[in-house]
Amino acid sequence: MALVKNRRRERGVDYWPGFVDALSTLLLAIMFLLTVFVLAQFxxxxxxxxxxxxxxxxxxxxxxxxxxxxxxxxxxxxxxxxxxxxxxxxxxxxxxxxxxxxxxxxxxxxxxxxxxxxxxxxxxxxxxxxxxxxxxxxxxxxxxxxxxxxxxxxxxxxxxxxxxxxxxxxxxxxxxxxxxxxxxxxxRVQELNRYRSDFFGRLREILSDRENIRIVGDRFVFQSEVLFPVGGADLDEAGQAEMAKLATAVLELAREIPEEINWVLRVDGHTDASPLTGTGRYRDNWELSSARATSVVKYLISQGVPANRLVAAGFGEYQPIAEGDTPEVRNQNRRIELKLTER
The missing domain is CATH 1.10.287 (Helix Hairpins)
Structure with a gap:
């Protein structure tokens, strides 16, 4: 019974950071468009x-x-x-x-x-x-x-x-x-926010039963261990199953978003600060994070997601979400982030 209560507390979602990040994204979009307007005025x-x-x-x-x-x-x-x-x-x-x-x-x-x-x-x-x-x-x-x-x-x-x-x-x-x-x-901001809200709502329904998947602001965060083997960039069976669910949600949403909204799903690869050792396939964390993001994008394309709606980016260890060098912190920083945005 205590274990169930703990799991329920772990599943509680703090929506306030998401709301703040959504407002920040909205402000960035408005600032970009205002920049276009200022350029036209210039x-x-x-x-x-x-x-x-x-x-x-x-x-x-x-x-x-x-x-x-x-x-x-x-x-x-x-x-x-x-x-x-x-x-x-x-x-x-x-x-x-x-x-x-x-x-x-x-x-x-x-x-x-x-x-x-x-x-x-x-x-x-x-x-x-x-x-x-x-x-x-x-x-x-x-x-x-x-x-x-x-x-x-x-x-x-x-x-x-x-x-x-x-x-x-x-x-x-x-x-x-x-x-x-x-x-x-x-x-445009209202339309994009509405479709982003629909997208995250569906992903919550699909992926809500996984403890290793978190929502941070306007992004879905997958721990790397859920998708990849240690030190590798090829999706394992569990990772392919999760990405198949994601592809289904993206395809359903893509049919509803109007053509004039130029949206993309950005896949960001992140690693911890530990350097790669040995004579592996990847020389450093830059290559590993980029390869993992590219692997997710290619799998989504194989599931029918249009290639022009996907972006892969590798950040290495330089965008951590937690500071420190404990095993728990390193585990949090090794992740794949998904974000729906406008080009």
Whole structure:
């Protein structure tokens, strides 16, 4: 009766470490997908940065054109001032001519002097008219240049508005992408957790009667002595029987998991810290742990499990689950771990 009670206490499962490991796996998956999202944001930010550089160049061109426009306006103003001065001089000359013509009419004695003065004033007037005509031509040319500059500025402003609208569209697309990515992440994590829970539930039902099989977090742990002979990597009859049960559970679950979920069953081989002695088949614990994991994978493939859903990894003695050098600790560290995860 005491033996039965002890076995019942040994079979009691502490679910809290499993719950913590499941949450850790969930957080790792979310961090990975968030990393993908950040990378997408970085690429889109690079594209937006390129557009900002184009906008900066356009703004610089606008500033240059504005300066040219201001300079041309200043030149036009100077010409207009010159023209006003010329027109004022022309008015003065015409007044002087009228006055002289009046003097000529009043006295014949001063007609010769008046005619000479009138000729001089007429020459001055013609010269001023020529200068005025050239100034008018320059003003017309400046007006045409100003009109061309205004057209260029309008085109640049239109391009700037189009670029700003495109930038706003990109920002909206980034926000929408982030929202959809978060939704997809949540859905994928929920689906994978549900199927992982189903997988472990079935394995518990199948393997619950074995004392040498334990559940550590989100992994099933098989002691090496259950599956392999001492120092060997070939499954013995008992190990093949256990792996056949496992293959049945994996095949049943594989039919239910949607194709878009890229899942794998990872088989990890572990040894204790004791070095291999003698002239055996394997030189060190690395080779032994890798060979044992590969042996389990090959047997599962022979039972119909798809090869692309299996991963074998050897860790040697470098991932112990217990510290120390007692026989009990070494026995715990010699193990095969199975973990359902997403690629």
């Amino acid at each position: 690429i889109l930010s690079r594209e937006i940065t390129g557009r900002d550089e184009v906008l900066t160049r356009l703004n610089s061109q606008i500033a240059e054109l504005t300066q040219l426009l201001a300079l041309e306006k200043g030149n036009a103003q100077d010409l207009e001032d010159t023209l006003a001065n010329l027109q004022s001089s022309l008015s003065t000359s015409e007044s002087e001519r009228s006055r002289l013509q009046s003097l000529l009419d009043q006295g014949a004695g001063s007609s010769s002097t008046a005619n000479t003065r009138i000729g001089q004033l007429t020459d001055q007037l013609n010269q001023e008219q020529q200068v005025s005509a050239r100034a008018m031509n320059q003003i017309d040319l400046l007006n045409q240049q100003i009109a061309a500059l205004r057209a260029q500025i309008a085109a640049v402003e239109e391009a700037l508005q189009a670029s700003e609208a495109k930038d706003q569209t990109s920002q909206t697309q980034i926000a929408d992408l982030g929202r959809r990515l978060n939704v997809a992440l949540a859905q």
